Amino acid sequence: MKSYELVIFDWDGTLMDSVGKIVTCMQQMAGSLSLVKPTENAIRDIIGLSMDEALKALYPMLQQDHFEPMIASYKDHYLTLNTTPSPLFEGSETLLQALATKNYRMAVATGKGRSGLDRVLAETGLGHHFESSRCADESKSKPNPDMLHELLKELNVAPERAVMVGDSLHDMNMANNAGIDAVGVSYGAHSYDKLIVAKPKAIIDTPLALLEVLSK
Numbered sequence: 001m002k003s004y005e006l007v008i009f010d011w012d013g014t015l016m017d018s019v020g021k022i023v024t025c026m027q028q029m030a031g032s033l034s035l036v037k038p039t040e041n042a043i044r045d046i047i048g049l050s051m052d053e054a055l056k057a058l059y060p061m062l063q064q065d066h067f068e069p070m071i072a073s074y075k076d077h078y079l080t081l082n083t084t085p086s087p088l089f090e091g092s093e094t095l096l097q098a099l100a101t102k103n104y105r106m107a108v109a110t111g112k113g114r115s116g117l118d119r120v121l122a123e124t125g126l127g128h129h130f131e132s133s134r135c136a137d138e139s140k141s142k143p144n145p146d147m148l149h150e151l152l153k154e155l156n157v158a159p160e161r162a163v164m165v166g167d168s169l170h171d172m173n174m175a176n177n178a179g180i181d182a183v184g185v186s187y188g189a190h191s192y193d194k195l196i197v198a199k200p201k202a203i204i205d206t207p208l209a210l211l212e213v214l215s216k
Contacts, residue, residue: 013188
């Protein structure tokens with residue numbers, strides 16, 4: 001493995017165990033609007049995309065003007081109505097502390113909107129670990145590489161000195177499109193068999209396993 005300066009994390013399914021909540025909220029949104037409920041696997045496949053792109057993938061027969069009430073309903077379920085827990089994965093906080101001790105720089109590239117990311121960074125108390133972040137409502141959706149290009153430019157880091165860590169094929173493809181290395185995590189939205197298709201440098205089974213990968 002190369003010697004990296006910057007570690008860029010996805011959020012949902014990578015640092016936070018929120019895939020289950022996303023799945024149930026998306027299904028509850030569909031039920032409340034009398035839409036066909038997407039399957040769990042279908043929802044897992046859109047985690048990491050912007051909401052517009054996710055809804056286009058789940059409901060290709062609908063027009064763009066249908067999405068606003070769908071997004072509002074989803075947010076209502078996610079923020080208020082749905083009580084599915086979404087804790088940090090065991091080891092996530094320890095991992096970030098260890099990386100900081102080793103002088104790694106850190107950032108976030110997420111399918112969340114800015115308000116959602118700011119909320120969870122405040123709730124978890126982890127915001128101070130990250131020098132910068134990019135969200136799906138302020139850059140192009142994964143797997144477009146713009147999020148990563150913008151972070152590299154802002155933080156003045158060469159592509160070969162950065163690595164993307166994520167749980168979805170969208171994360172892996174975004175890294176490939178940006179010309180940076182990727183590490184997949186097998187405990188989030190996508191399985192090892194899906195992630196390996198994008199040929200990441202490694203696939204880990206726990207957050208703390210990233211430390212061993214980076215030390216090689």
